[in-house]
Amino acid sequence: MKRTYQDQLHFEGRYFMLGALALFITAPLMISIVTGVWPTFDKFLPGFFATAIIFWPVTTIEVFTFSPMLGTGGSYLAFVTGNLTNLKVPAALNAQDALGIEKGTEKGDVISTIAVASSSIITTLIILVGALLIIPLTPLLESPTLKPAFDNIIPALFGALGIVYIMKRWQVAIIPLIFMIIFFLFVPGSGGLVGIMVPVGVALSLATASLLYKKGKIK
Amino acid sequence: MAFLNSWWVYTIVGIIFAYVLLQSAIFLIKARKKALELGFSNKQINKTITSSMIFSLAPSFAILIGLVALSKIFGPMLAGMRLGTLGAVTYELPAAINVINGVYGMNIGDVLTPEMVITALWVMTFGCIPPLLIIPLFFKKMRGRMEQINDKDSSWNSIMMDALFLGMISAFVGYVLAPKVVEGEEPYISLLAILVLVSSAVLIMVFGILMKKFKWDWLKNYALPLSMISAMALAILFASLGVR
Numbered sequence: 001m002k003r004t005y006q007d008q009l010h011f012e013g014r015y016f017m018l019g020a021l022a023l024f025i026t027a028p029l030m031i032s033i034v035t036g037v038w039p040t041f042d043k044f045l046p047g048f049f050a051t052a053i054i055f056w057p058v059t060t061i062e063v064f065t066f067s068p069m070l071g072t073g074g075s076y077l078a079f080v081t082g083n084l085t086n087l088k089v090p091a092a093l094n095a096q097d098a099l100g101i102e103k104g105t106e107k108g109d110v111i112s113t114i115a116v117a118s119s120s121i122i123t124t125l126i127i128l129v130g131a132l133l134i135i136p137l138t139p140l141l142e143s144p145t146l147k148p149a150f151d152n153i154i155p156a157l158f159g160a161l162g163i164v165y166i167m168k169r170w171q172v173a174i175i176p177l178i179f180m181i182i183f184f185l186f187v188p189g190s191g192g193l194v195g196i197m198v199p200v201g202v203a204l205s206l207a208t209a210s211l212l213y214k215k216g217k218i219k
Numbered sequence: 220m221a222f223l224n225s226w227w228v229y230t231i232v233g234i235i236f237a238y239v240l241l242q243s244a245i246f247l248i249k250a251r252k253k254a255l256e257l258g259f260s261n262k263q264i265n266k267t268i269t270s271s272m273i274f275s276l277a278p279s280f281a282i283l284i285g286l287v288a289l290s291k292i293f294g295p296m297l298a299g300m301r302l303g304t305l306g307a308v309t310y311e312l313p314a315a316i317n318v319i320n321g322v323y324g325m326n327i328g329d330v331l332t333p334e335m336v337i338t339a340l341w342v343m344t345f346g347c348i349p350p351l352l353i354i355p356l357f358f359k360k361m362r363g364r365m366e367q368i369n370d371k372d373s374s375w376n377s378i379m380m381d382a383l384f385l386g387m388i389s390a391f392v393g394y395v396l397a398p399k400v401v402e403g404e405e406p407y408i409s410l411l412a413i414l415v416l417v418s419s420a421v422l423i424m425v426f427g428i429l430m431k432k433f434k435w436d437w438l439k440n441y442a443l444p445l446s447m448i449s450a451m452a453l454a455i456l457f458a459s460l461g462v463r
Contacts, residue, residue, distance in 0.1 A: 005253055008249075010358070010359040012245075012249075013354075013355070013358075014355040014359075016242045016245075017351060017354055017355045018351075018355050019238065020238065020239070020242070020304070020305075020351065021348070021351040021352070021355075023234065023235050023238055024235070024304060024305070024344055024351070025344060026231065027231050027232070027235065027297070027300065027340070027344070028337065028340045028341045028344050030227070030231055031222065031228065031231075031337055031340065032337060032341075034222070034227060035222050035333055035337065037333045037334050037337050038337070039334070039337060039338035039341045039342075040334075040338075043318075043322050043323070043334070043338050044338055044341055044342060046321065046322050047314075047317045047318035047321060047322045047338065047339070047342040048341075048342045048345060048346060050317040050321055051313070051314045051317050051342055051343075051346035052345070052346050053383075054313075054383045054384065054386065054387050055310055055314070055346050055347050056346075056347075056348075056349050057379065057380075057383060058380050058383055058384075059347050059348075059349045059350050060349045060350070060353065061376045061379070061380055062350065063349070063350050063353050063354060063358075064376070065373070065376065067354075067358065067362075072358075072362065073246050073249075073250055075354060075358065076246070076354065076358075077242060077243060077246050079305060079350040079351065079354055080239060080242060080304065080305060080351075081239055081243070081303070081304060081305070082302075082303070082304050082305040082306045082307060083278070083282065083302075083306075083307050084307075085307070086278045086281070086307065086440055087275055087278045087279070090274070091271045091274055091275060094270070094271070094274060095267045095270070095271055098266075098267070098270065099259075099263060099267070106257065107254075107257055107259075110250050110253050110254045110257060110259075111250075111254065111259075111267055113246055113247070113250035114247060114250045114251060114254060114264065114267050114268060114271070115267055115271040116246075116271075117243045117244070117246045117247035117250065118243075118247065118267070118268045118269075118271035118272050118275070119271050119272065119274070119275040120239065120240075120243040121240060121243045121244065121247070121272070122271075122272040122275045122276065122279060123275050123278075123279040123282070123303065124236060124239050124240055124243070124303050125240075126276070126279040126280065126282075126283070127279065127282060127283070127286065127299045127302055127303040128236050128299060128303070130282075130283040130286055130295075130299065131286065131290075131295040131296050131298065131299030132295070134286065134287065134290055134295035135224065135295050135296070138224065138290065138294060138295065141287075141290060141291045145455065146328075146455065147328040148328070148411070148454045148455050148457070148458035149328070149451035149452060149454050149455050150288075150291050150326070150327045150328030150451070151326045151327065151328035151329075151454070152328075152411065152412055152415040152450070152451060152454040153288055153312065153316070153327045153328075153447075153451065154316060154320065154327075154391055154394065154395060154412075155395045155412045155413070155415040155416035155419065155450070156415050156416075156419050156446075156447045156448075156450035156451045156454065157312055157313070157316075157419070157447050158388055158391040158392055158395070158416065158419075159415065159416040159417065159418065159419025159420040159423075159446070159450060160419040160420060160422065160423040160442070160443050160446035160447055160450070161309065161384075161388060161443065162388040162391075162392055162416075162420065163419075163420035163423060163424060164423060164443075165381060165384050165385050165388055166385070166388070168381060169378070169381045169382070169385060172378070172381065172382050172385055173385050173388075173389065176385060176386055176389035176390075177389045177392060177393075179389070179393075180389045180390055180392060180393030180394075181392070181393050181396060183393060184393035184394055184396050184397035185393075185396055185397070185398075185408075189400070190393075190394075190397045190398075191324075191394065191397040191398065191399060191400060192324050192400075194320060194321045194390055194391065194393075194394040194397075195317060195320075195321030195322050197390040197393065197394070198317060198321065198386070198387050198390045198391075199386075200386075200390070201385075201386035201387060201388075201389045201390035201393075202382075202383055202386030202387065203386070204386060204389070205382040205383070205385040205386040205389065206379065206382050206383070206386065208382070209378050209379065209381075209382035213375060213378055218378060219374055219378075
C-alpha cells in the first residue's frame with residue numbers, strides 16, 4: 001500500500017534521526033576507542049547530572065513547543081540540526097507567514113520543511129567553513145595573552161545570560177541567587193563545589209517558581 | 220592535544236556534516252515536489268528557499284562567535300560539529316563548563332587533559348539527547364496531541380524552563396564570587412571575574428536598548444555572543460592593568 005506523504009515523512013524521518021543519533025554517539029566513541037581515553041563514572045556522572053537536570057526537561061519541552069510550529073518534516077530535520085530558537089523556528093514561522101499559510105496544515109508543514117532545510121544547509125556550510133578557517137588560528141587560542149579571556153568565559157557568558165533571565169523572572173531568581181551568593185562567599189572551598197550546586201540551584205528555583213505560580217504571583 | 224586536529228577526527232566530523240547536509244537536501248527536494256503538488260508555484264518555492272537562506276546568514280555568523288570560545292576546548296572541527304548539530308552555544312558551553320569547572324575544578328583557559336575534553340564531549344552528547352529519542356519513537360503517535368499537551372501547560376512550561384536556567388545561572392553567578400584558591404597564596408575574591416560579569420551584563424543591556432531605540436532587530440542574534448566575547452576581550456584589558 002502506498003504511504004501517504006505524512007507517513008512517508010515519519011518513516012524516513014525516523015531513520016534519518018536515529019541515524020543521526022548513532023553518528024553523534026559515534027564521534028565520542030571513536031575518539032575514546034582510538035585514543036584509549038574513556039570517561040570514568042566518577043567524572044562523567046556528576047557532569048552529566050548537572051547538565052541533564054536542566055537540559056533534559058528543556059529539550060523535552062522544546063519538542064512539544066516547537067514541533068507544532070515546525071510540522072512533521074521540519075521537526076525531523078530541526079531536532080537534528082539544532083539551533084532551533086535562534087534559527088530554525090523563526091525561519092519556519094517566517095516562511096509560513098510570508099505565504100499567509102496556517103500553521104499545522106499540510107501546506108504549512110511543507111513550507112516549514114523547505115525553510116528549515118534551506119536554513120540547515122546554509123548554517124551547516126557556514127559553520128564548516130568557519131571551523132576550517134579557524135584551524136590555522138588554533139595555536140593562537142593557546143596563547144598566554146588570551147588566557148584571561150578564556151579563564152573568564154563563565155562570568156562573560158553568565159553575566160549576559162543571567163541579566164536577561166533575572167530581569168525576566170526576578171521573583172524566581174531572588175531566592176536561589178541570594179542563597180548561592182551567601183554559600184559561595186562564606187563556605188570554605190565552595191569554588192570546588194559548583195558541580196553539585198548547579199542541581200541545588202535548579203531545585204531551589206523550581207521550588208520558588210512552583211510556589212509563586214500556585215499563588216498566582218507569576219504567569 | 221594533537222588528536223583534536225587529526226585526520227580521523229576530521230573524517231568523523233566531515234561524515235556528520237555530510238549526513239546533515241544530505242538529510243537537509245533530501246527533505247528539501249521531497250518537500251519541494253510536494254509543494255508543487257499542493258499548488259505552490261516555482262517562484263513561491265524558490266523565494267522561500269532564498270529568503271530562508273538569507274534569513275539564516277546573520278544568526279549563522281553569530282554562531283561562529285561561540286565557535287571561537289568552544290574551539291579552545293575541542294578544537295574547531297569538534298566545536299563546529301557540536302554547534303552545527305542538535306544544541307546551541309547556550310547549551311554546549313554550560314555543558315562543557317559543568318565538566319571542566321564543575322567536575323575537574325579547572326578553567327577553560329588552563330591546559331586541559333584529553334580525559335577532561337573527552338569526558339566533556341560524552342556529557343555534551345548525552346546531555347541533550349531526549350529529542351533524538353522522543354521524536355523517532357513517539358512523534359507519529361503523539362503528533363495530534365502535542366499541541367494540546369503544549370497548550371495545556373504552556374504557561375507553566377515557560378516558567379519552568381526559565382527556572383531551570385535560573386538555577387544554573389544562580390550557581391555560576393555565586394561561583395564567580397567564590398574566593399579563588401591558589402597554592403601558596405591566601406584565597407582571594409576575583410575582582411577581575413566580577414568586572415567581567417558586570418561588563419557582560421551591561422553590554423547586553425546596552426544592546427537591548429539599541430535594539431529598542433533604533434529598531435535594530437538584526438542585533439537580537441548577536442547580543443549574547445557579542446556581549447560574551449566583548450567581556451572576554453575586556454578580561455584581557457583588565458588583566459593587563461593588574462586586576463585579578
